[in-house]
Amino acid sequence: MTVPHLTAVKCSECPIRHRAVCARCDTDELDRLESMKTYRSFAAGEAILWRGEPLEFVASIVSGVASLSKTLEDGRTQMVGLLLPSDFIGRPGRSEIEFDVTATSDVTLCCFDRKPFEKLVDETPHVAHRLMELALDELDSARDWMLLLGRKTAREKIATFIEMLVRRSDLRNAPNNHTTVLPMTRDQIANYLGLTLETVSRQFSALKKDGIIDFSDRKNLVVKNLFALHQETGDDSDGGVLA
Amino acid sequence: MTVPHLTAVKCSECPIRHRAVCARCDTDELDRLESMKTYRSFAAGEAILWRGEPLEFVASIVSGVASLSKTLEDGRTQMVGLLLPSDFIGRPGRSEIEFDVTATSDVTLCCFDRKPFEKLVDETPHVAHRLMELALDELDSARDWMLLLGRKTAREKIATFIEMLVRRSDLRNAPNNHTTVLPMTRDQIANYLGLTLETVSRQFSALKKDGIIDFSDRKNLVVKNLFALHQETGDDSDGGVLA
DNA sequence: GTCATGTGTTGATCTGAATCAAAGTCGTTG
C-alpha cells in the first residue's frame, strides 16, 4: 500500500518521525526516539486498546488500518476515527482513552512507551508543538464528520468517504480514473458513516449503475468521474419516448 | 446565569484564568495576560468569526452562549460545538478556523490579541500544556457527539442534550428536580442535534407528557426524573382494561 | 388596544433509510 506521507518527507523509515514528531528532522532527540521504538502487530479484528484501559504506549501506524469506535449499552456502535498508515495514536498527557481502538485489517504499529515518550515531549517544545497541530487536525476532521453524520444523505456520505480515500491513497493519477482500495468491509464502512451495511451496499451499486465508480473486485475501486460523485442522483433516463 | 467552573476554582474574575490558562494561578504570566485583555460584546445572532477569516484574537466566554457551525453549499447546517461561559475560543498556532462562530444569545467575550498571546504560550510551557488538555477535551466531546449524531434516536438526542445542560448549569440540586435554562431556540437545538425543529418540539412535548420534564415557560425547564430521561418511551398506558 | 413578527406547537402526509428476509459470491479448510 502506498503511503504518500512517507514518501513526501524524505526521512528514515519510521513513520513517527514524519507525522507525529518531526518537522525538523535533524535533531538529537530523534536518536533517543529511535532507540525507544518497538514494533507490534495485530490481526484484523483484534482489539488494540479498550476504552478506559490505562494507556501504556503511543504509536504510529506502519501498515494496515485501525479504527476508533464508541459503543452504546445496547450494542449500537459508531466509528469516531479511522487511522491509516502514518497516523498517530496517543494522547500527550493522558493516561486513558474514551474509545476502543481496533485493528480493522492486519496492523503493524511502531510503539513507544508512554512515560519516556512524554518526557521527551516535555523536553522538546517543537515536538509538543507538532503534537498540538495533530490534535487540532483531528479536531477539524472530527467536526467535518459531525456535519456528515448529522446532515448528509446516504449517497453523500458514501461520496465523501470515497473522496477521502482517494485523497489519501492516490496523489499521482490523472484527474479521472482514480484508484483506491476499500480498507474495510461494508459493515465497517456503515459503522463509520452512520448507516447500515445494506444501505452502503445499495449506494455502491447505485453509483456503479450511474457509471461513476467501478469495482474490479469487492475491494478495488475505480472512480471514473470524481466530479459526478458530488452531483445529484444521476437520474439520467432522459425522459423516455412516449409509449 | 451560574457558571460552576468559575466558582469551583477560587481565582480572580477573568474566566480565561480558569479554563484556558491557569492551573497554577500564582504565576507572573497572569499579570501579563491581565494587561492584555479587552472585552467585546455581540448581539444574539451576530457573527463572531467567519470560516476562513484570519484569526485576530483568542477569547474566553464571559457570558452568553456561542456556537460553532458548518454549512453545506445548499444551506443545510450542523452545529459542531457549543460554547458556554468559561469556554475558550482559539487555536494555538493556527491563523484560520474551519467553521463559523456565531453568538447564539447576547455574548460577552474576554479577548486577547493572538500574537502576544501565542508569545506568552510559547514562553510558558505549563500554559501550552493546559491548552493541549483543552484541545483533547474538545476532541473527546466531538467524538461523543459523533456517536449521538450517527446512532442515537431523536428522543435519545434530546435526553443527552438536556442532561448535558443540567450537568453544566446545575451542580447543587437534589438528584431530582434539576433546573436549567435552554440557551437557544428550538431551531438552534435542532441544528445542534441533527434534527428538525418540529422533531425537537415534539420530543419535548412527549417528555413532558411522560412526566419526565416540565416547562415553566418556553426556556425554563425542570427535569423531574433524570433517570427516566434515558429510559425507553415511557409508554406507560399499562395495557388498559379490555373494551 | 391591534397588528406584525418571531417563535413554538400540533397535525397530516411522505420518504429515505432501517429492518427483515433470501440468495449469491468468494475464500478457506478438511
Add this chain to the structure above:
DNA sequence: CAACGACTTTGATTCAGATCAACACATGAC
C-alpha cells in the same frame, strides 16, 4: 472439490423523522 463461514447483494416491507401546512402564543411597535 465440497462444504462451511464470512461477506455482499438485492428485494419487500416498515417506520422514524422530514416535510408541508395550519394555527397558537408571546413581545414590541405604533
